[in-house]
Amino acid sequence: MTDSDKPTNFIQQIIGDDLASGKTSKVVTRFPPEPNGYLHIGHAKSICVNFGLAESFAGECNLRFDDTNPEKESDEYVQSIIEDVKWLGFNWSGDIRFASDYFDQLYQWACDLIYQNKAYVCELNVEQMREYRGTLTEAGRESPYRYRPAAESRALLEQMKAGEIPEGAMTLRAKIDMASPNINMRDPVLYRIKRIAHHRTGDKWNIYPAYDFAHGQEDAIEGVTHSICTLEFAANRPLYNWFIENLDVPSTPSQYEFGRLNINYSITSKRKLKQLVDEGHVEAWDDPRMPTISGLRRRGVSPQAIRNFCDSLAVAKTDGVVDMAQFEHFIRDDLNINARRAMCVLKPLLVTFTNYDQSEQFTASSHPQRDDLGSRELPFDRQIYIDQSDFSEDTGLSRKKFKRLVLGEYVRLRGAYIIRADEVIRDTTGDIQEIKASVIENTVGADAPEGIRPRGVIHWVSALNSVDCTVNLYDRLFNQALPDSGEGSFTDHINPNSLKVLKGCKAELSLANIQPTERYQFEREGYFCRDSKTDESLVFNCTIGLRDNWKA
RNA sequence: UGGGGCGUGGCCAAGUGGUUAAGGCAUCGGGUUUUGAUCCCGACAUUCGGAGGUUCGAAUCCUCCCGCCCCAGCCA
Numbered sequence: 001m002t003d004s005d006k007p008t009n010f011i012q013q014i015i016g017d018d019l020a021s022g023k024t025s026k027v028v029t030r031f032p033p034e035p036n037g038y039l040h041i042g043h044a045k046s047i048c049v050n051f052g053l054a055e056s057f058a059g060e061c062n063l064r065f066d067d068t069n070p071e072k073e074s075d076e077y078v079q080s081i082i083e084d085v086k087w088l089g090f091n092w093s094g095d096i097r098f099a100s101d102y103f104d105q106l107y108q109w110a111c112d113l114i115y116q117n118k119a120y121v122c123e124l125n126v127e128q129m130r131e132y133r134g135t136l137t138e139a140g141r142e143s144p145y146r147y148r149p150a151a152e153s154r155a156l157l158e159q160m161k162a163g164e165i166p167e168g169a170m171t172l173r174a175k176i177d178m179a180s181p182n183i184n185m186r187d188p189v190l191y192r193i194k195r196i197a198h199h200r201t202g203d204k205w206n207i208y209p210a211y212d213f214a215h216g217q218e219d220a221i222e223g224v225t226h227s228i229c230t231l232e233f234a235a236n237r238p239l240y241n242w243f244i245e246n247l248d249v250p251s252t253p254s255q256y257e258f259g260r261l262n263i264n265y266s267i268t269s270k271r272k273l274k275q276l277v278d279e280g281h282v283e284a285w286d287d288p289r290m291p292t293i294s295g296l297r298r299r300g301v302s303p304q305a306i307r308n309f310c311d312s313l314a315v316a317k318t319d320g321v322v323d324m325a326q327f328e329h330f331i332r333d334d335l336n337i338n339a340r341r342a343m344c345v346l347k348p349l350l351v352t353f354t355n356y357d358q359s360e361q362f363t364a365s366s367h368p369q370r371d372d373l374g375s376r377e378l379p380f381d382r383q384i385y386i387d388q389s390d391f392s393e394d395t396g397l398s399r400k401k402f403k404r405l406v407l408g409e410y411v412r413l414r415g416a417y418i419i420r421a422d423e424v425i426r427d428t429t430g431d432i433q434e435i436k437a438s439v440i441e442n443t444v445g446a447d448a449p450e451g452i453r454p455r456g457v458i459h460w461v462s463a464l465n466s467v468d469c470t471v472n473l474y475d476r477l478f479n480q481a482l483p484d485s486g487e488g489s490f491t492d493h494i495n496p497n498s499l500k501v502l503k504g505c506k507a508e509l510s511l512a513n514i515q516p517t518e519r520y521q522f523e524r525e526g527y528f529c530r531d532s533k534t535d536e537s538l539v540f541n542c543t544i545g546l547r548d549n550w551k552a
Numbered sequence: 553u554g555g556g557g558c559g560u561g562g563c564c565a566a567g568u569g570g571u572u573a574a575g576g577c578a579u580c581g582g583g584u585u586u587u588g589a590u591c592c593c594g595a596c597a598u599u600c601g602g603a604g605g606u607u608c609g610a611a612u613c614c615u616c617c618c619g620c621c622c623c624a625g626c627c628a
Binding site: 006007032033034036066068069070071072122125126129130133134135136137138139140167168170171173180181182183184186189191192193194208210211215232233234235236237238257259264270271312313314316317318319320321322323325326327328329330336337343347368369390400403404412413414415416418444447454456457458459475483521523524525526547549550 | 553554555556557558559562563564565566567574575577578585586587588589590591608620621622623624625626627628
């Protein structure tokens, strides 16, 4: 679908209206991750939505780190997020922004609120505050500290800031409405004491602003016009607006919410992905089985495939679960068009020709539909490898069911000769060790001669001129469609067989020195890329298998 | 349960009172093919969570009911 015939979503309609009415002159959006983990496919959707909206309306999109909680954040996460956004191909407007750059301004606004008698320092502890807050059905009670004089709150806040008050002893709270049906409005915490260093501000601060007190004001400072977030923040919107209305902010942004991305057999929660890493269920954040941007990159998924997938998703208020097959479709779609073809035998079976003793070199195109991708040379010798699954001794197999090599019959070697299997050589244990076969003359690049009907086309590699490699095959990380639902932990549903390592695979020579950023199709197998974390040996990661429409 | 949000085929969805309810994914047939890939054709909701009502006409408006998600962190 092209941009023009794609239906406009509700946010595009709102922006269109705002532009038409003059409410907005230039659209400014923002992608505001907290640097407390690596970005995942769910963030990719948010990135595409925010940057995409800005681009389509000739506006701008900021990259802002919402680093208001030093406890969970680090520079490692900041760097990974920057790399991932860049890799996806988006350009943010101006410099990278940090909530921590606004800490002074935020503090000033907190003081303003105190003098307006709309904020106070509260000495209730966590348990007491929970008790006073009330429940979903009962109103809360006002804190005994709610009406303390502004000057007193102001002095106490200064002490909190100076590190003179122990953690947990005091908070700064907004004075709104303890009976509000919206629990977020029941005197929310604005500042809490955290006497720990921040990855950017060091030990300058002993108090840090809470999300609600920071986010809208950050948007206002940056001139964000449309602040787009996910559905779970809808209940925070009245509070977001309350701060914008009660503070002397430079602009008035509006918040809109859309449904976050869920994919079956996967997880899109930073917290849970961190748990997978911390508990060692996966190798790291960029484990190729992870739905992180870095994991997908290492797996061989292209940024364009991720963007195409995200663009295929609806920006709406429904919270559905997208089928993994939909993502896989876009991964294959992009790879099919852009990946060079090569051959690699995963489970080698030696084939020796009894009527051929030369060495030739064939030229094979790198892509069946794209000449611009060039070609490569394929050495052909008297011994080759084919895949074990491509040979059978069962002569009763129908041609329709088994389009591969059968004892006594013919098969086409991709880009090379038609051959016939003549004899099976077994080892002492009775396993097939080698096939003796014959090359059919003059069949390279030519139709099969009269009377010879190859059952199909199989891939191969010269046994004398190929390279050894290791291939990592992946299966879904979870064996349950919704690992998060039901009783128990999502970790109970981890697929123990999500990684299969194949050693002793044989790759064609052209694959020996490729870069991890190049993506290949190993014909008849799937799409692969070289692993970026192992450079001493040749290791390939399977991005995704080819579609398999035949029923065995 | 108070508040907020959402329910259209197996999945994601368009649809904003007026021809036979878009499209994508998946699935199932068939064709092409030196990849069982790609590509190409074809099939796939008498019905829009349910029940009433308004209307010449309803997925779209009204009423009631049912179901699912989010909010009771000094997380974001």
